[in-house]
Amino acid sequence: MSAHTRAETPAVTPPDEALVVVRNLTKTFDVSAPLVTRVVERRPRQMIKAVADVSFGIARGRTLGLVGESGCGKSTVARCLAGLVAPSEGELNFAGHVLEVSGAWDSGSRRGIQMIFQDPYASLNPRWRVERSVGDPLLAFGIVETRAEMRRHVAGLLEEVGLAESDGRRYPHEFSGGQRQRIAIARALASNPEFLICDEPTSALDVSVQAQILNLMRRLQREHHLTFLFISHNLAVIDHMADDVGVMYLGRLVELQPKDALFSAPRHPYTQLLIKTVPNVDAIGRTSAPLSGEVPNPMDPPSGCAFHPRCPLATDRCRNERPLPLPLAGGGQVACHAVEDHRTLT
Amino acid sequence: MSGGDSDAALLSIRGLRVEMQSDAQTATVLNDVSISVSPGEVLGLVGESGAGKSVTGAAVIGLLEPPLCKTAGEIWFEGRRIDTLSPRDMRRLRGAGIGMVFQDPLTALNPVFTIGRQLIETIREHTGMGHGAATERAVELLDEVGIPAARDRLRSYPHEFSGGMRQRVVVALALAGHPRLIVADEPTTALDVSIQAQVIALLVRIARELNAGVILITHDMGVIAEAADRVAVMYAGRVVEIGPVAEVLGSPRHPYSQGLVSSIPNIGTRVDILPQIPGVMPRVGALPEGCAFHPRCQKCLPVCTQTPPDQHILANGVGVACWAVSGPPQ
């Protein structure tokens, strides 16, 4: 197989319409033991391919949801886009410009990109008043000139996320988890971003607070015409937020489809099992069959299709040859030999 | 007593009150919490962050530390009152009668020792077994929690295991002293769905096969629906609703439980805006008069702003503390 048969960017959002384009993104981390230990214990260098050859596009105003097991590389994709880590290979495009691999968070080309993290406490400076945390990007990007102007702007932002102007003079620890996440969202909005990367923004929150934050994010998306990359391990949250959904497994994008198609007719065996194992409130007393097998060691990924040791449809071809992304009829792509060979789960 | 026969109970918490006492202030963290767990039963504990779930769990295993302290109520385990035990007896009970599983498997495991060493030491400490017997028991336990090639894996370090495997090792550690009760505080929050299902299935199996009671603390209602037999919903330090899981999640009666259940996004049921409970839970030390939920409640009656509701047992065995459900006092 040559690289030409590979769908370079998925059909869900053709690249010319996309605000955000990720092409063949790969990120390798060196996790070797210190040199001395390696020499003494005769251990080799160890590398983790956290993200391998991932491509997708997100159209303006849309939300791409990214799901997958812990350690599959979701956050690494997000951090590459946000400029927090430098990709090893591949190209990132934003609004028609190539994103430089500078790694500098607030460099010019990334001004339109902001990121919201899982732990809003860790992302806010505990010693700064909320006003300063939210207002800092305003000054940094030259959106406002004076402190008074900044205060006024911050008050507006706080109100927009459902907080009061007076909250600006308080410190992060005086707020609940949900309120802190609102502050983080207000800060992310301060620089008028077009693209918001949300890495598990509600995973640390309980369901009632989660509903408030998800509703807030959707309202802001509509009003500001924001584009989202939305990462979560909660499929119900993804179903609620996303337009298209990408499924990652061990660093690779194994399926990408519009949300409706993905949830009603998942194609990859991993996606199918993932959807089947979701704990469901309607399933009272019915324990979902756990996905068998172990998450493989990312330092030593299985040959062929990395999912084959856990896959009920695996064949010799799966063990030996890595499946390439196959374009799907309704838009989207899937990387699985069984789909290509028309084998299905019974 | 609430929704369970406390005579047959393995654990029974009666009228538990916990306060936070600092120089600056004294505030109520738990108020009149009564919960029981039977052998072989999984009791789910749900509620907003800060509602008092972890403090309840900590009180059961005797790990309340200043500024928190118990100021009223009793905790009984296997017919014995345990909230008055000396720290030494409590430590012994924690090893042998009550096991614990916490959210983050990495903090429960020591990264510099092998899985085997940690398991074997824990087993020896709790059972007094010799090294050989403890090693056999360690293999057995790893087998029990579904770690393949258990004997070989004794030599592994925690970082060589995946998140789900590590959490199963923590469960194995909790099982080392043959506990009859396991307190699991957010045991799957750090794990992804596929692994989460494995750990939950394991806990349910332990409850059934070893006839142990399990207190499962989580804010994931899906997990509760699948794993728990009964569920207690907590709000601002009180149990507001407790009963069989099918009743409480299927037809919640307390306005807070109703809001909680309806705010869960569900795959396939598309709504533009998720139903949400307006407002935030009051903070410890700033509880409103009357029912703590009243400022956010749409069914609030005049009495709700003055008198906290007592728990009222409905015909279906569900206990609810809400004036709108029980009717105002005479």
Ligand SMILES: Nc1ncnc2c1ncn2[C@@H]1O[C@H](COP(=O)(O)OP(=O)(O)OP(=O)(O)O)[C@@H](O)[C@H]1O
């Ligand atoms: N800075 C780093 N150094 C070394 N390895 C890393 C680093 N960051 C991530 N990794 C590894 O890369 C892989 C992907 O990690 P990543 O955080 O992207 O996963 P994730 O999908 O976000 O998982 P989770 O759901 O647990 O957040 C993991 O194996 C992780 O251990």
Ligand SMILES: Nc1ncnc2c1ncn2[C@@H]1O[C@H](COP(=O)(O)OP(=O)(O)OP(=O)(O)O)[C@@H](O)[C@H]1O
């Ligand atoms: N060590 C402590 N000192 C002071 N206050 C505490 C302490 N531990 C808990 N609290 C307070 O007691 C209340 C109940 O906390 P608890 O940890 O039981 O909540 P929870 O229901 O487990 O919430 P979460 O879902 O966030 O874990 C909170 O308001 C918390 O601030």
Ligand code: SF4
């Ligand atoms: S390629 Fe093979 S092993 Fe991989 S998911 Fe498809 S059928 Fe399973």
Ligand SMILES: [Mg+2]
């Ligand atoms: Mg992550």
Ligand SMILES: [Mg+2]
């Ligand atoms: Mg807790």
